[in-house]
Amino acid sequence: AQSVTQPDIHITVSEGASLELRCNYSYGATPYLFWYVQSPGQGLQLLLKYFSGDTLVQGIKGFEAEFKRSQSSFNLRKPSVHWSDAAEYFCAVVLLTGGGNKLTFGTGTQLKVEL
Amino acid sequence: NAGVTQTPKFQVLKTGQSMTLQCAQDMNHNSMYWYRQDPGMGLRLIYYSASEGTTDKGEVPNGYNVSRLNKREFSLRLESAAPSQTSVYFCASSERTVYNEQFFGPGTRLTVL
Numbered sequence: 001a002q003s004v005t006q007p008d009i010h011i012t013v014s015e016g017a018s019l020e021l022r023c024n025y026s027y028g029a030t031p032y033l034f035w036y037v038q039s040p041g042q043g044l045q046l047l048l049k050y051f052s053g054d055t056l057v058q059g060i061k062g063f064e065a066e067f068k069r070s071q072s073s074f075n076l077r078k079p080s081v082h083w084s085d086a087a088e089y090f091c092a093v094v095l096l097t098g099g100g101n102k103l104t105f106g107t108g109t110q111l112k113v114e115l
Numbered sequence: 116n117a118g119v120t121q122t123p124k125f126q127v128l129k130t131g132q133s134m135t136l137q138c139a140q141d142m143n144h145n146s147m148y149w150y151r152q153d154p155g156m157g158l159r160l161i162y163y164s165a166s167e168g169t170t171d172k173g174e175v176p177n178g179y180n181v182s183r184l185n186k187r188e189f190s191l192r193l194e195s196a197a198p199s200q201t202s203v204y205f206c207a208s209s210e211r212t213v214y215n216e217q218f219f220g221p222g223t224r225l226t227v228l
Contacts, residue, residue, distance in 0.1 A: 041221075090157060105157040
């Protein structure tokens with residue numbers, strides 16, 4: 001079945017450390033992939049997206065993600081985390097369903113940043 | 116430019132009561148969406164509207180109805196609320212399709228007792 005999985009429910013990193021959030025998808029065709037961020041008490045905001053072309057995509061707030069077809073992954077990275085990055089992060093993929101194409105979200109990874 | 120606005124921000128209902136969640140966008144977007152967010156389950160699509168005058172079911176439509184009143188507004192109605200509908204509800208819009216960036220409102224936190 002087509003799906004998107006975020007294996008880590010919670011991650012804690014120290015401020016200034018590097019970050020990698022994992023996202024795996026199960027989809028037969030080339031996927032359309034997104035990362036969204038949700039700050040506490042707010043709606044979601046798009047960080048970056050991948051449709052085709054260069055497999056390393058740059059986003060806002062210093063984030064990047066790399067699409068790896070061989071691993072069915074689209075992991076989100078940041079070289080140096082800031083305290084303001086504490087939030088919940090959602091990977092999403094456009095999946096083809098019986099009712100048409102739908103954006104399907106993973107279950108999210110909660111990021112805590114230690115000062 | 117307010118983006119996507121939702122009312123109310125908070126609501127408490129008793130089982131069996133009805134209510135309508137309001138959503139409006141000022142970005143001239145064609146598509147609008149209603150999601151619910153529950154702990155550990157991410158966001159799940161309830162209904163969406165690809166254009167004014169059209170609506171379609173998402174992943175979890177049971178117990179909900181929607182109205183795309185005009186291009187700006189997309190409302191979600193709970194006819195007879197149940198405790199299982201306790202959730203945070205988000206409205207979103209995108210320029211055309213699911214391949215475009217979705218812009219989200221601040222959410223409505225609904226509790227059904």
